[in-house]
Amino acid sequence: MTALKLLSAAILGVAISAPALAAGYPEKPVTVVVPFPAGGASDTTARVTTQKMQESLGQPIVVENKPGANGSLGAGQVAKAKPDGYTLIVGSIGVYAINPALYKSLPYDPTKDFDLLTVAVRTPNVLVANPSFPANNVQELVAYLKKNPEKVTFASSGAGSSDHLTAALFWQKTGTTGVHVPYKGGAPAITDLIGGHAEVSFQNLGAVSNHIKAGKLKLLAITSDKRNSAFPDTPTMKEAGVEGVEVYSWQAVAAPKGLPADVKGKLEQSLTAALNSPDVKGKFSDIGFEVVASTSGQFSEFLGQEINRWKNVVETGKITADQ
Amino acid sequence: MSYVLQKKDFWAGALYIALGAAAFWIGRDYPMGSSVRMGAGYFPAVLSVALVLIGFASVARSFFQEGEAVGAIAWKPLLLIVGATALFGVLLQTLGLAVALIVLVLVSAAASQHFRIELKASIGLVLLVAFCALVFVKGLGVPLPLLGSWFGE
Amino acid sequence: METLSNLWLGLETALSFWNLVYCMIGVFLGTAIGVLPGLGPVATIAMLLPVTFGLPPVSALIMLAGIYYGAQYGGSTTAILVNLPGESSSVVTALDGYQMARQGKAGTALATAAIGSFFAGTVATILLAIFAPPLADLALRFGPAEYFSLMVLGLVASIVLAHGSLLHAFGMIILGLLLGLIGTDVNSGTTRFTFGLPQMADGIGFVVVAMGVFGIGEIIGNLENESTRTVMLKSVTGLMPTRDDLKRIAAPILRGTALGSMLGILPGGGAMLASFAAYTLEKKVSKTPERFGKGAIEGVAGPESANNAGAQTSFIPMLTLGIPSNPVMALMIGAMIMQGIQPGPSVMTEQPVLFWGLIVSMWIGNLFLLVLNLPLIGLWVRMISVPYHFLYPAILVFCAIGVFSLNNATFDVYLMAIFGFLGYVFRKLDCEPAPMLLGFILGPMMEEHLRRAMLISKGDATVFLSRPISATMLILALVLLATVLAPVVRRKREEAFQEEG
Incomplete structure (x- = not known):
């Protein structure tokens, strides 16, 4: 086979030239699978982080977009990949926590098929409304919803998206109802919200902060545990009187189950260093992301809580997204 | 009769009927919903029935109208x-x-x-x-x- | 006055040496990759995105914009030369452009596309500079009801695309609509017609269907008559449009530019309607509509101008509101975020250098496109005079790799093979694939907007008539349908009278 290999290499005119590094991982380029199209939040997280990681790992990192089926297509492929540290995944809360709560059959089990590495970044959701919407704060909204049950339209970036489930959680905690209007992604939902075709929505802070500043959207509350420095006058959900709607959208890194200990250690080290470097932190904070850089232990504990919580929301709200 | 079986219109109609019927069959369990909340099955049902009807029209036309033969398949x-x-x-x-x-x-x-x-x-x-x-x-x-x-x- | 000083700022930015270089590289790369069959603008930008990360933000966006219209134009080139539309908007270019190529007028068709695109790009850039903010507000007036009515209008217009039997036009549109439903239903999350395959959960890609039905179907069809049609092309009759050609394309270019500029602004899929709205318009106003589909130069000039004008004005919602109107704009927004710029209404005020530099560079990019492509026409024409039995395996290679690169999945290659088979069947049965492709594009959007409109109106169907923009479009659709059906009805009546008499 070596002869064949050489021959093909010669035909292709491709010189395989790996920089001579000390023995050990990584000896060749690392592939990071993003189970969403290029340009989205997971893609941005992966590209910003890996650009920095290349420096410490000394090998190029290739970001590969494998979109499909709410991220479960790419995640399923990574789950089946060889656990040698050359295939990683950067996925969202949807891939790790919501899909398992929502779908009966998934091509992967995030708690069993992955070696969880780190929760890289997170961003809170915000409750926004069209400026002409009558309610100006959370209490007014709750009162308005109670007076007009099944009337107010809540835009979301899709059936079973994190903002859909946040809205469902909000209804459950406040004993209200609304009309869920799903869109194909966050952008068209925000567009219709600005245009006044839909009334209220939970959106990622980073996606709407400019619209809020420009006065195109009205900010009612933020779902983080503390107020946000960019909007210091906006109360958290808890301050506004609604308990238990503390929600973040997060992006995390994992590898197929069974990484060798030294590879795992090296990856964790490189990830933490990259995420905590000032320029990476700055880039993330510019787009409303907060670096978490949790340890793998913290990640798996957190993941367990998240899956349970969304399972509850899905069951209580009788939310279905597949047959 | 054998002449009809050579016509393009006949086979195009047969194709529409087959695809429309298949779509209707696969989509038969999709929820129809109401006019406010149209279900996932509403559009597929309407479209597949329409396709079958057009298929029958095409087949019917092949009986009544002059038409080209399909010709040899490459x-x-x-x-x-x-x-x-x-x-x-x-x-x-x-x-x-x-x-x-x-x-x-x-x-x-x-x-x-x-x-x-x-x-x-x-x-x-x-x-x-x-x-x-x-x-x-x-x-x-x-x-x-x-x-x-x-x-x- | 403010516009002038802004444009001056833009000129300074865009004309700086390095930005000119990046603009040129972008246009060149975009064209070079866009002419490979199967690689449309989205795939090209997605692949080249990482290349721009190292550049300063303005240069990166200028280069990406260059890649965008380069790839767009490259897609039209393959549509004309080898009947391979790389994206939805070049489907209609393929209709008459490819017929022109077969008649030995590939050079004229390509030059028409280049000239039309340049003119449209220039006008649209000026529009963008002067009217961007008010136009963006217009885009926001389009809610689900308006989009649904627009899609209905588009669907009726797609009947005009067919030049054969009206019955088959209807059949193929409905088949396209059904194919478009494959995948996850946006409104409920239910997966439909996926046969349980996760690869189909997001539906079938447009490029997969287009490459299969047009590309592979065409290859098999050509091989069928190989002995009688060994010479694919008649002798090439001159590369540039004649004075007579220029006279004939002037009005279509103007009309196409106007239509494209307007539709391009709408974020919900307006831009992709632009090129075939222009085709429909040209066929309707033409005194000789029977020439369409057989190599009418107006059928290239109108849609190509509309296409490029729409491509420029689709930047308006992206730049002024931070709203991506198509997948390409979504990638541009991703690129901005990577550069640390938060897209949104504040870009214009906080990043004037970026905003105006990008706008001016668009015009410069269009100029590069013209300068680059007019001389290349001779090369392309020579390329397709390569004997067909050498050419088609290479086309197949690029189709296969291009389709693979969409999702990095071999599954799409298999799907393309299936659609190639279907494409040949359609050819044998005189079922035209163009209306099917348009149904395929419009179907899911139409359903999505209808159901959303009904959800928001709480089931009140009168919203489509009570909202003025929506009502206007439905009336237009009705009028158009009447003009399409009238000749058929009249003919039937005449036949009936003849039988009686």
Whole structure:
């Protein structure tokens, strides 16, 4: 086979030239699978982080977009990949926590098929409304919803998206109802919200902060545990009187189950260093992301809580997204 | 009757009916919903019924109207071209891009009457493979395996 | 006055040496990759995105914009030369452009496309500079009801695309609509017609269907008659449009530019309607509509101008509101975020250098496109005079790799093979694929907007008539349908009278 290999290499005119590094991982380029199209939040997280990681790992990192089926297509492929540290995944809360709560059959089990590495970044959701919407704060909204049950339209970036489930959680905690209007992604939902075709929505802070500043959207509350420095006058959900709607959208890194200990250690080290470097932190904070850089232990504990919580929301709200 | 069976309209109608009926059958369990909350089954049901109706209209027309005959099917190009494309997909994962491309070109080229193995064409083939490897794999970073899993990559 | 000083700022930015270089590289790369069959603008930008990360933000966006219209134009080139539309908007270019190529007028068709695109790009850039903010507000007036009515209008217009039997036009549109439903239903999350395959959960890609039905179907069809049609092309009759040609394309270019500029602004899929709205318009106003589909130069000039004008004005919602109107704009927004710029209404005020530099560079990019492509026409024409039995295996290679690169999945290659088979069947049965492709594009959007409109109106169907923009479009659709059906009805009546008499 070596002869064949050489021959093909010669035909292709491709010189395989790996920089001579000390023995050990990584000896060749690392592939990071993003189970969403290029340009989205997971893609941005992966590209910003890996650009920095290349420096410490000394090998190029290739970001590969494998979109499909709410991220479960790419995640399923990574789950089946060889656990040698050359295939990683950067996925969202949807891939790790919501899909398992929502779908009966998934091509992967995030708690069993992955070696969880780190929760890289997170961003809170915000409750926004069209400026002409009558309610100006959370209490007014709750009162308005109670007076007009099944009337107010809540835009979301899709059936079973994190903002859909946040809205469902909000209804459950406040004993209200609304009309869920799903869109194909966050952008068209925000567009219709600005245009006044839909009334209220939970959106990622980073996606709407400019619209809020420009006065195109009205900010009612933020779902983080503390107020946000960019909007210091906006109360958290808890301050506004609604308990238990503390929600973040997060992006995390994992590898197929069974990484060798030294590879795992090296990856964790490189990830933490990259995420905590000032320029990476700055880039993330510019787009409303907060670096978490949790340890793998913290990640798996957190993941367990998240899956349970969304399972509850899905069951209580009788939310279905597949047959 | 045999004349009708040669007509394009007849077979086009049959195709519409078959596809429409299949779509209706597959979509029969999708929820219809109400006019406020239209279910996932509403559009498929309406469209598949419409397709079947158009199919019947086309079949009916073939009985009453003059029409062209379908004519001979070009089985050789059809099978070789479609087959070569599918084969490319299979070989890409197992034997890698280089082999898959060579097979794709040779099998598809065999569909032509002018196909013969000659030096000029072979050089062209090697250049084409090299071009694809350089531009797509190296230049654009498309994750195509140059050598597939059978080479132990 | 403010516009002038802004444009001056833009000129300074765009004309700086390095930005000119990046603009040129972008246009060149975009064209070079866009002419490979199967690689449309989205795939090209997605692949080249990482290349721009190292550049300063303005240069990166200028280069990406260059890649965008380069790839767009490259897609039209393959549509004309080898009947391979790389994206939805070049489907209609393929209709008459490819017929022109077969008649030996590939050079004229390509030059028409280049000239039309340049003119449209220039006008649209000026529009963008002067009217961007008010136009963006217009886009926001389009809610689900308006989009639904727009899609209905588009669907009726797609009947005009067919030049054969009206019955088959309807059949193929409905088949396209059904194919478009494959995948996850946006409104409920239910997966439909996926046969349980996760690869189909997001539906079938447009490029997969287009490459299969047009590209592979065409190859098999050509091989069928190989002995009688060994010479694919008649002798090439001159590369540049004649004075007579220029006279004939002037009005279509103007109309196409106007239509494209307007539709391009709408974020919900307006831009992709632009090119075939222009085709429909040209066929309707033409005194000789029977020439369409057989190599009418107006059928290239109108849609190509509309296409490029729409491509420019689709930047308006992206730049002024941070709203991506198509997948390409979504990638541009991703690129901005990577550069640390938060897209949104504040870009214009906080990043004037970026905003105006990008706008001016668009015009410069269009100029590069013209300068680059007019001389290349001779090369392209020579390329397709390569004997067909050498050419088609290479086309197949690029189709296969291009389709693979969409999702990096071999599954799409298999799907393309299936659609190639279907494409040949359609050819044998005189079922035209163009209306099917348009149904395929419009179907899911139409359903999505209808259901959303009904959800928001709480089931009140009168919203489509009570909202003025929506009502206007439905009336237009009705009028158009009447003009399409009238000749058929009249003919039937005449036949009936003849039988009686």
